Amino acid sequence: PKDAGLQAGTLISGTPKVAPGETMIAIDAISKWYGEFQVLTNCTTQVAKGEVVVVCGPSGSGKSTLIKCVNALEPFQKGQITVAGTKVMDKSTNLPKLRSRVGMVFQHFELFPHLTITENLTIAQRKVLKRSAEDAKKRGLDLLARVGLGAHAHKYPGQLSGGQQQRVAIARALAMNPVVMLFDEPTSALDPEMVGEVLDVMVELAKEGMTMMVVTHEMGFARKVADRVIFMDRGEIVEDATKEEFFGSPRSERAQTFLSKIL
Ligand code: ADP
Ligand code: MG
Numbered sequence: 001p002k003d004a005g006l007q008a009g010t011l012i013s014g015t016p017k018v019a020p021g022e023t024m025i026a027i028d029a030i031s032k033w034y035g036e037f038q039v040l041t042n043c044t045t046q047v048a049k050g051e052v053v054v055v056c057g058p059s060g061s062g063k064s065t066l067i068k069c070v071n072a073l074e075p076f077q078k079g080q081i082t083v084a085g086t087k088v089m090d091k092s093t094n095l096p097k098l099r100s101r102v103g104m105v106f107q108h109f110e111l112f113p114h115l116t117i118t119e120n121l122t123i124a125q126r127k128v129l130k131r132s133a134e135d136a137k138k139r140g141l142d143l144l145a146r147v148g149l150g151a152h153a154h155k156y157p158g159q160l161s162g163g164q165q166q167r168v169a170i171a172r173a174l175a176m177n178p179v180v181m182l183f184d185e186p187t188s189a190l191d192p193e194m195v196g197e198v199l200d201v202m203v204e205l206a207k208e209g210m211t212m213m214v215v216t217h218e219m220g221f222a223r224k225v226a227d228r229v230i231f232m233d234r235g236e237i238v239e240d241a242t243k244e245e246f247f248g249s250p251r252s253e254r255a256q257t258f259l260s261k262i263l
Helices: 063-070 095-101 117-127 133-146 162-174 192-207 219-225 243-248 253-262
Strands: 023-034 037-048 052-056 078-083 102-105 180-184 211-215 228-233 236-242
Touching: 023 063, 023 211, 037 063, 037 078, 037 211, 037 236, 052 063, 052 219, 063 078, 063 180, 063 211, 095 102, 102 162, 117 133, 117 162, 133 162, 162 192, 192 211, 192 219, 219 243, 228 243, 228 253, 236 243, 236 253
Parallel strands: 052 211, 052 228, 102 180, 180 211
Antiparallel strands: 023 037, 023 078, 228 236
């Protein structure tokens, strides 16, 4: 029993309930500078509970910066972002607590290389959420089984393939019972044959109603599960459309050019 693939069952049991239709992420007129360089210009969008929003656009357009602002990994100088009612840049905001509710999966898997898969899955549950070792292990191993990797709990990240490590990274984020999941090009560092197994987990998450912001160029994923597509260029949100509108007839020439290159 090596890699069982995605198992049936819920990935998001135990996630705090919020009212349907509630705005989970409100990005309100964000501008950000790196020194003199303006990286984001007046970006505004909202993500409702259960919505899946794909963010695309050319390299350097500010996609990573925008989603890092959502969990305050990057500060911004103007505007406001609210996640599940918490203003991310407020001085009174408890950042570790906020980040524990906002799951983040990056391009590079960023598992702790010196910890086993089980330890990777449990450390933040124990340190941040103060769960007991037993509870954290139960939650972590349950999610590991759900992403098809139950047989690998004792291994170290380096013993797994890139696709497997990325599935562990998703399970690790989900173990914290996040209300929102952010993905930054989660499949772009993977060998092509491993992309599908990671997208399968993300599709399942979307189907279960997780609120997701996903930076990706996987337009097949966008067509399948996105509710909306945001197109960024040079630090601006140039389009924010339903996927039907976006793929049917993008309004801007910049989005049309981008799509003609990647489709
Ligand atoms: P994307 O994810 O769309 O490729 P990024 O958000 O990574 O874009 O970067 C947007 C722009 O900001 C790029 O021009 C990049 O060079 C610049 N940038 C990113 N991080 C930094 C930083 N820490 N300091 C200065 N410039 C940065
Ligand atoms: Mg990026």
